[in-house]
Amino acid sequence: MGERICGVDLGGTKIEVVVVNAERKLRGQCRAATPTENGPDSIVGAIIAAIEGACKDAGCTMRDLKGIGIGAPGAVDAARGMLSLAPNLSGFAEPYPLAEAIGKACGARVRLGNDVGVAVLGELELGAGRKLDSFVGIWWGTGVGSGIVLHRELWHGRGAAGELGHTVIQRGGLAEPNGLVGTMEAYAGRRNMETRAREAVAAGRPTVLFDLMTEAGKDRLSSRVWADALAAGDALAVELIGEGVAAIAAAAANVVNILDVEAIILGGGLGTRFGQPMADRIGAAMRPYLFQADKAPPVVTAGLGDLGGAIGATLLVGAKR
């Protein structure tokens, strides 16, 4: 059968699991909803069930796995396999030994990484960054994460690098729930855009956003809902996405002025949904902020698409770092 490696993309709303071979070709997959109650135990249970499902889809069992890589949305202590500071996951505020809990149940070695970090790693090795020496991945979703690749390595700093979403572009501007003011994510994060949309509705502005949400059977404004509202020409959606694009462009231009990287790679739920036309729009909106506008790097969409996070997580298995 050859080598089988499992990758898990643990998100606030869904758990995406893939099983790949040594060349990272897809052999099986499984998707599950992330439990929103009962804390780590229920989330661990759901992850294990999804891993079993992906193995079944791949025609193997968990015992066949060489290892399991997990990308998780929070602060990761990779050496100890601990996850903490994950506000989008129920019960993960305090450090939790996620790698150990999954490893025991599955009988496999588990490596933990940050969700955006592993997705960017996937682009570096297998996606749009394959031939680049340096790039910045901007993951536009619930929040806006980023990964900095320099000389073909993810730059971690003292462990917390890549918080481009929390850089300031508009002092005195909109605030994030965490209290940071005027940051890119305050304008562009999907969660913050939804808060603003709800405030606009409460103030009497018309929009199809929440009708589309109900039609889609969702309780939040998903990437698809935003895309559908834009397609319908909804004025509020156009305005809020426009402000998000402008904010991402300013922050992206800043990181280009600082690091002069070869490219920007756009991923994440919204980035993947909107695709290359949106990447082009961000590229155009960056230009007024670039010190050397004639050397503007290309803005391209992530090459691995929806499964990029899970496939990137498989790279943690067997990795030196």
Added chain:
Amino acid sequence: MGERICGVDLGGTKIEVVVVNAERKLRGQCRAATPTENGPDSIVGAIIAAIEGACKDAGCTMRDLKGIGIGAPGAVDAARGMLSLAPNLSGFAEPYPLAEAIGKACGARVRLGNDVGVAVLGELELGAGRKLDSFVGIWWGTGVGSGIVLHRELWHGRGAAGELGHTVIQRGGLAEPNGLVGTMEAYAGRRNMETRAREAVAAGRPTVLFDLMTEAGKDRLSSRVWADALAAGDALAVELIGEGVAAIAAAAANVVNILDVEAIILGGGLGTRFGQPMADRIGAAMRPYLFQADKAPPVVTAGLGDLGGAIGATLLVGAKR
């Protein structure tokens, strides 16, 4: 006599030259005013005269020099020894073969680097960055340059990295003469602060800034003039420097959020003049913008002081890069 190496810090107002030994200990120095007319020829002549002066001070001749390193304020093509895009130097808008011109006259090998880059290199090897794996040097002077050190190497990107002064912190805010809007340098660059001071005076605001300038025999607001005005409690100087500090702090916090470096090193004419109390003030002003305020890196002043640019330039001689 041992090895003798020459370093030149070519600035818009002065040329600072040092002669050091192999351990970069100072053996001689010379300072000259930068000619502001008649283009490259007169500047080349002034540099050569200052090199001769520094050699004389060191008890050697130009023939004894192992090599000459030059830090220059513009875009540098190090491989070809070409300087261009140097708006602070008369006649250096177009590419000019500065290394060759100096080398011919002095009979020594000449290496060219960017002025902020060589000053940051000096801090890395000999100054406040000696024991750091990563830091960002912020050089606060006529403009605000920066140098990014990662794993003990200057990061150049595609050749134009480090333009932290031109990152946006306030969309729709003050503009630089180059047209960039809301950048840190629009608020903090000494040249831009002087423009604002002149506008304030034209609008009838009182200040001692220009009296102090005249007393000091200057035709521009030097770092010392700003320091003296602050010491005198001049309200306009306090306000403008305060806005400059706030802008530097926001941009510095952004680069920390992005790269999570171990320290910020503050240098440049104003940074060196104001010293550690100002570094502390910038450190405090950064905190509201940091994603992880409890992991704020220290802000320290450059260890090599006024001669840091020239001493750093000597490191270009014999360097691999």
